Amino acid sequence: GxxxxxxxxxxxxxxxxxxxxxxxxxxxxxxxxxxxxxFPKQSLMLMATSNEGSKATYEQGVEKDKFLINHASLxxxxxxVTSAHPEDSSFYICxxxxxxxxxxxxxxxxxxxxxx
Amino acid sequence: xxxVEQSLFLSVREGDSxxxxxxxxxSSSTYLYWYKQEPGAGLQLLTYIFSNMDMKQDQRLTVLxxxxxxxxxxxxxxxxxxxxxxxFCAESRYSxxxxxxxxxxxxxxxxP
Numbered sequence: 441g442x443x444x445x446x447x448x449x450x451x452x453x454x455x456x457x458x459x460x461x462x463x464x465x466x467x468x469x470x471x472x473x474x475x476x477x478x479f480p481k482q483s484l485m486l487m488a489t490s491n492e493g494s495k496a497t498y499e500q501g502v503e504k505d506k507f508l509i510n511h512a513s514l515x516x517x518x519x520x521v522t523s524a525h526p527e528d529s530s531f532y533i534c535x536x537x538x539x540x541x542x543x544x545x546x547x548x549x550x551x552x553x554x555x556x
Numbered sequence: 557x558x559x560v561e562q563s564l565f566l567s568v569r570e571g572d573s574x575x576x577x578x579x580x581x582x583s584s585s586t587y588l589y590w591y592k593q594e595p596g597a598g599l600q601l602l603t604y605i606f607s608n609m610d611m612k613q614d615q616r617l618t619v620l621x622x623x624x625x626x627x628x629x630x631x632x633x634x635x636x637x638x639x640x641x642x643x644f645c646a647e648s649r650y651s652x653x654x655x656x657x658x659x660x661x662x663x664x665x666x667x668p
Contacts, residue, residue, distance in 0.1 A: 446598070474655065482646065482662045484599075533598055536658070544589060545656055547598040547649075 442538040443467055448546025453524055453555055461519045461536030469514035471527045471534035474545070475507075478531040490517040524555040560659035562645050567665045574632040576662045578645030581626065585647040588621060589656070590630045593642045601645075602630070637666050 443466040453459050463473055471492045476484040488509050489497040496509035506528075508520040517536075521528050534548040557580040568574045580588070586607050591599040605612045605619045605628070612619045618631040632639055645659040 444598075454610075456560075468580050484658045486657070489655060542603055544601045546585075546601070547600040550596070552596070 442540070442546040444536050444546045444548045446551055448551060449549060450552045451554070453553070455555055456523055457502075457551060458520055458522045459524055460554075461521075461532055461534070462518045463519070463548050465515045465536045465538075465546075466539075470517075470538075470539050471514060471536070472537060473511060473517040474535040475509060475517075475519050476533045476534060476535065478550075480531075484533060487519075500546070513553050520545055521553065524556045529553055529555045534554065538546075560645055560647055560657050560660040562643075562662045564660060565636075565663050565665070567667060568635050570635060570637060570666050570668055572635055574630075574635045574639065574664055576630045576632075576643050576645075576664065578628040578630075578659055579626055580628065580645070580647050580657075580659075582647060582649070582657070583626070584649050585626075587648050589644075589646040589648075590617075590619065590628075591644040591646060591658075593644060593661070595641075599644065613641050632664075635664075635666055638662060640666050 445464045445549045447462050473490040475487045478484050485500045486499050490509045490511040492511045498504045511517040531550050534544045537545050562578045589604045590602045592602050593599050616633045620629045642661040642663050644661045646656050648654045648656040
């Protein structure tokens with residue numbers, strides 16, 4: 441199969457704190473993972489491409505110091521929202537591309553972040 | 557640039573066919589996808605089609621691609637209440653490492 445596990449599924453944090461979201465490919469290796477943000481009733485907005493062993497590639501308008509991405513192994517990428525503010529509240533989804541193309545891009549179940 | 561567009565809403569009667577349409581602008585698109593998202597969940601790949609294909613059928617799902625017009629459609633036969641979800645059209649250029657661009661999503665609702 442092609443399973444991407446994302447944790448936590450839901451998190452509430454106080455303004456000014458940092459939150460780490462994990463994305464794991466459980467049964468395959470992923471040299472590239474993707475992080476998306478989804479606002480209510482809107483599409484997925486690509487934030488960055490996470491590359492194993494190298495720096496992430498951020499999309500235009502995404503603050504790299506705000507959204508830290510680390511892809512230290514072939515099965516794990518993390519997104520850390522630093523000094524979170526209420527406007528960072530959103531649904532964050534990660535994705536990885538399975539080597540067997542029949543599985544395509546597999547998505548995690550998402551993380552609902554609420555900053556209070 | 558890359559742009560993928562879909563209508564926002566579709567309502568169909570249970571048992572009828574649903575047709576969700578999508579247009580894209582990137583002529584270099586190699587792979588086109590349909591994903592399903594249920595409330596509060598991640599995305600589930602329904603099907604995909606290569607740009608050199610015109611049609612692909614998988615059980616109740618039929619994908620039609622008009623590459624000349626850059627138009628993609630998803631037909632769901634015998635629509636059921638469990639098909640209620642948001643359906644995203646997406647495109648990418650290569651099979652790996654390339655970013656995938658999503659449309660706005662079409663919310664499919666089923667009426668009895």
